[in-house]
Amino acid sequence: MKRFTHERVLDNVIQIFDKDVYMLLIEGQDRAILLDTGNGVGNLKEYVDNLTDKPYEVWLTHSHFDHVDGVGWWDKAHLNAKDFDTFVAKEKEERLPRILERVFFDATIEELAPKFEGELIPYYDGDIIDLGGTTLQVVEVSGHTPGCSMFLMIEDRIMIYGDAVGRKSGLWSTSTASDLVKSLKYLQTFDDKYDRIMRLHNGLWWKKGFADEVLECAEKIVAGTDARQKLPYNLFPDEVMYAAAECNLDDPEFSRKDGKTGNVFYFLRNAK
């Protein structure tokens, strides 16, 4: 079954659509990278191999399953060293229930990516990826996961935010609100280096500005002055999640009541 579609969004970028998440194939004159590998349903490697004739490497923005579960089609992938502890390569049988429940209701075990048994290569904040005419810089914005990373496309003046900052900016891992404050202040030092933003869920292109709203939320969590609204959000059934800014609970996307965009969803154990 056909699981992927794609669209060329820039001369050097192809957006690949998985069900609820995107992957990006970024091509320079000499080589390319595939950023993220999706939910792992369908042969992504075969799909990508048909999109480019350039040699390419696989880079992962962070360790969450919806970005890494397709990585088993390859024998090498790059991941921020700080996300190695949260990266789990699972057997197909372990992955299938989540896929059936949340993503692809008709997925079969045969079409899942094999378990990743290859080499994870660590990358670090500040690393440069030179593809020939297109250069990327790793900008680590920990919070969503300890090693969650953005990628600055230097010549194109685009920051690929990934999941690091967004409408829900989830503090679901071990990082605290103070860690997020620190990361977002670091991100502000790149403000004059980009004009546009790409995210990997809910639409590719985003306008600048909502990272500052997320920073404001994170600062309020630390100070204990945020809305601390309890959310009926069942992504993690064992733990109660809170929103820093009040949300419309009847909206499936939990938009902010005040019309702003950036928000932080967090567990109480991360509210420090």
Ligand SMILES: [Zn+2]
């Ligand atoms: Zn994520």
